[in-house]
Amino acid sequence: MQHIGKASISFDNTPYIQEYASIVGKKEGEGPLGKYFDEINEDSLFGGDNWEDAESRLIESTISKLLSKANMSSTDIDYILSGDLLGQLIASSFGLVNFNIPLFGLYGACSTFGEAVSLGSVLVASGAANRVIASASSHFASAEKTFRFPLGYGNQRKFSATWTTTGCGSVIISKDTGKVKITGITTGKIVDYGLKDKENMGACMAPAAADTIYNNLCDFGRNPSDYDKIFTGDLGYIGQTILIDLLREKGIDISDVHSDCGIEIFDINLQDTHAGGSGCGCSASTFCSYIMKQFEAGKFKRILLVPTGALLSPTSSNEGNSVPGIAHGVVFEAV
Amino acid sequence: MDEKEYESYVKKVTPTTSLAKNMFMAFLAGGIICLIGQVLINLFIKMGLEKETAINYETLILVFSAILLTGLNVYQKLAKHGGAGTLVPITGFANSVGSCAIEFKKEGQVFGIGCKIFTIAGPVILYGLFSSSLLGFIYWIYTLFSH
Numbered sequence: 001m002q003h004i005g006k007a008s009i010s011f012d013n014t015p016y017i018q019e020y021a022s023i024v025g026k027k028e029g030e031g032p033l034g035k036y037f038d039e040i041n042e043d044s045l046f047g048g049d050n051w052e053d054a055e056s057r058l059i060e061s062t063i064s065k066l067l068s069k070a071n072m073s074s075t076d077i078d079y080i081l082s083g084d085l086l087g088q089l090i091a092s093s094f095g096l097v098n099f100n101i102p103l104f105g106l107y108g109a110c111s112t113f114g115e116a117v118s119l120g121s122v123l124v125a126s127g128a129a130n131r132v133i134a135s136a137s138s139h140f141a142s143a144e145k146t147f148r149f150p151l152g153y154g155n156q157r158k159f160s161a162t163w164t165t166t167g168c169g170s171v172i173i174s175k176d177t178g179k180v181k182i183t184g185i186t187t188g189k190i191v192d193y194g195l196k197d198k199e200n201m202g203a204c205m206a207p208a209a210a211d212t213i214y215n216n217l218c219d220f221g222r223n224p225s226d227y228d229k230i231f232t233g234d235l236g237y238i239g240q241t242i243l244i245d246l247l248r249e250k251g252i253d254i255s256d257v258h259s260d261c262g263i264e265i266f267d268i269n270l271q272d273t274h275a276g277g278s279g280c281g282c283s284a285s286t287f288c289s290y291i292m293k294q295f296e297a298g299k300f301k302r303i304l305l306v307p308t309g310a311l312l313s314p315t316s317s318n319e320g321n322s323v324p325g326i327a328h329g330v331v332f333e334a335v
Numbered sequence: 336m337d338e339k340e341y342e343s344y345v346k347k348v349t350p351t352t353s354l355a356k357n358m359f360m361a362f363l364a365g366g367i368i369c370l371i372g373q374v375l376i377n378l379f380i381k382m383g384l385e386k387e388t389a390i391n392y393e394t395l396i397l398v399f400s401a402i403l404l405t406g407l408n409v410y411q412k413l414a415k416h417g418g419a420g421t422l423v424p425i426t427g428f429a430n431s432v433g434s435c436a437i438e439f440k441k442e443g444q445v446f447g448i449g450c451k452i453f454t455i456a457g458p459v460i461l462y463g464l465f466s467s468s469l470l471g472f473i474y475w476i477y478t479l480f481s482h
Binding site: 049050145149150151152153154155156157158159160193194195197200203207238241242245249 | 336338341342344345348349350351352405406408410411413414415417418421422427430431433434435437438439441454455
C-alpha cells in the first residue's frame with residue numbers, strides 16, 4: 001500500500017469485496033435496477049414507528065442480509081464503517097447497536113459509501129483488520145424531514161431537484177480472495193464553486209467529482225478508456241452535463257464511459273424523479289446490486305466509483321453560505 | 336471559471352419551467368379554490384346567514400378540507416400542478432400547518448407538534464401581524480388628521 005500522486009493510494013495487497021447486499025424501498029424497486037437488489041421493501045416505514053426508525057431498520061436488515069449471504073456472524077467482522085444523512089448518524093447508531101461490532105461512524109453526505117470503502121480498504125490492506133463492513137444508507141422521508149419540508153407540504157420541486165433514494169448498500173471488505181478487488185482509492189477534497197442553490201445539488205457536486213476523477217487519472221497515469229465505466233454517485237442529469245464539460249476544459253473526455261448511479265436507479269420519465277436519484281443509499285445500493293452483478297457476469301474489468309456528496313446544512317444555507325461538494329473515488333477490478 | 340461564471344454557466348445548463356404554464360396553472364387552481372369559496376358563501380347567504388357568518392363558515396370548510404386532503408396525501412399532489420394557486424389561498428396556509436403537525440407528531444405533543452407546527456406558517460403569521468399593526472397605525476394617524 002502506498003500513497004501515489006496527489007491524492008491517491010495504490011494497494012499491492014489488494015483488499016477484496018467478499019460479499020455485498022442491498023435493500024431498497026418500493027420506488028427504487030420499481031425502477032430500472034429493480035431486479036438487481038437483494039430485497040425490496042414495500043413498507044416505507046420498514047415496520048418502524050417513524051422515518052428515522054425506518055432507516056435504522058433498513059440498515060439493520062441490510063447488514064443481517066449481508067452476513068447471512070456471506071455465511072458469517074458478527075464475530076467474523078472486525079469493524080463496521082457506516083454513515084447516513086441524519087444528525088449524530090442516528091440511523092446507523094440505532095441500526096447497528098445489536099451487532100456489537102466496533103464502529104467508525106462516517107459523515108460525507110452522499111459520498112459516504114466512497115469514504116467507507118476507502119477507509120475500510122486501508123484498514124484491511126494495512127493489516128489492521130482482516131474483515132470489515134462498509135455501508136451507507138439514506139431514506140427519502142427522513143432526508144426530506146431533515147433538509148427540506150414535511151412530506152405533506154404542497155410545494156413544487158424544481159427540475160434540478162433530485163429524489164433521495166431509500167436504500168442501503170453494504171459490502172464485506174476482506175484480505176481473503178473475493179468477488180472483486182479494490183486496487184486503489186482517490187480521496188476528494190472540499191470543492192466549492194460558490195453555488196447556493198440547494199435544489200441543484202448536481203451542480204454543487206459536479207466540480208468535486210471532476211476534481212477527484214482528474215486526480216485519479218493523473219495519479220494512476222490512466223485515460224478514461226482504461227475504465228469500463230466511471231460511475232459518479234448522484235450528480236443526476238444536470239450534474240452529468242456539467243461534469244463532462246468541466247473535464248473537457250481540462251482536455252479529458254469521459255462522455256463515453258460516464259454513468260451516474262442517480263441516473264441509473266430511477267426512470268426519469270416514468271418515476272417523476274426530476275434530475276435523478278440522490279442520497280448515500282443511491283451509490284451504495286447501485287454498487288451493491290447492478291455494478292457488482294455486472295462484475296460477476298464478466299462485463300466489467302475495471303471501474304471507478306465516485307460517490308459524490310453535497311455538504312448541505314440548512315443552517316449554513318440560511319446563513320447565506322454555499323453548498324460545498326466532495327467526492328471519493330474507488331477503483332474496483334475483476335478478480 | 337470563477338464563481339460568477341460558474342453560476343451563469345449552471346443557469347444555462349439547468350432546464351427551467353415555463354413561466355406562462357406556471358401562471359396559467361396557478362390561475363386555474365387558485366381560481367377554482369376561490370370559486371368554491373364564493374359558491375359556499377352564496378349558498379350560506381341563501382340559507383339565511385349573515386354575510387359575515389357565511390364567510391366564517393366558508394373559511395372553516397375550506398381550511399378543514401385542505402387539512403383533510405393533506406392527511407389523505409392529496410393536497411400535495413394538487414400543489415405539484417397548482418403551484419402558487421394552491422399555496423396562496425387560505426387552503427395553502429392550512430396545508431403548511433397541517434403537514435407540519437403530521438410530520439412532527441412522532442416527536443411528541445409539546446416538542447413535536449407544539450414547537451414545530453408553525454415552522455412554515457410562522458413567518459406568515461409574524462409578518463402578517465406586523466404589517467397589519469403597521470397599517471393600523473398609519474390608518475390611526477390618518478384618522479387623526481382627516482377630521
